[in-house]
Amino acid sequence: MADNPQKPVAASRPLSPHLTIYRWPFTMATSITHRATGVGLTVGAIVLAWWLVCISNGPDGWQAFHAVSDTPIGLLVLFGLTWSLVYHFLNGIRHLAWDLGYGFPKQVAERNSVIVFALSVLGALGIFALIWTGHGGYLQ
């Protein structure tokens, strides 16, 4: 096999500064969070597949799912997935706006980062608040 062209070079010469040298602006945090939530949502797709399989198994399957999802850890995972979906959704729209050329100025990008973070937390809390206050289950 040929030498790996991307092999890290030993730093015996001056190198341009990498990620670690910068203080963390909001835009960097939103960027890596988009990735993290994306990977998290892939795990969420596995949970969704399991939920569908459980439903297809009838009453026993439904109970098997809820035996796990109704535990504190299960609820925490579901909340994490809900927040991840809301965050990835909102920040994804931001990405699509960038593709169209909008939202690049420094101050705008900083402001939108804060807005996306705030809205995603509020959105996820809102969804769980609706369920806890009995506003869910309207498909019955």
Place this chain on the structure above:
Amino acid sequence: MSSAQTPLHKVEGMGSSHSGTGHFWHERVTAVALIPLSLWFLYVMLGLAGTSEVTALQFLAHPWNALLMGAFVSFSLYHAYLGLQVVIDDYIHTAGTKISLLLICLLGVIAVGVVSLFAIVRIAAL
């Protein structure tokens, strides 16, 4: 200077990746499709929260709902694979590990997709 590219390769304009902007474009198309599908999915999850398996079964057995759930799962998994591919490309620099991880992800999303779609069909047939 003469080029090493064949005339066909030049007209195709795909560059060294052989796929051009295909990856970028597919990621965007699935993202746009997932905007309404995700809103529908949240509406369904909220609507089924705290109900019984009969409600979930009846809801998913309806053809339109089965179709939308199938579309949500399929677009999500394709979008997920395209995203995972970028993460692997960015962080893994050893050819063997990279190819293995890409294969695991590809086979993984196909497996999750097949299982999900089969479950949806099974619910409809119940």
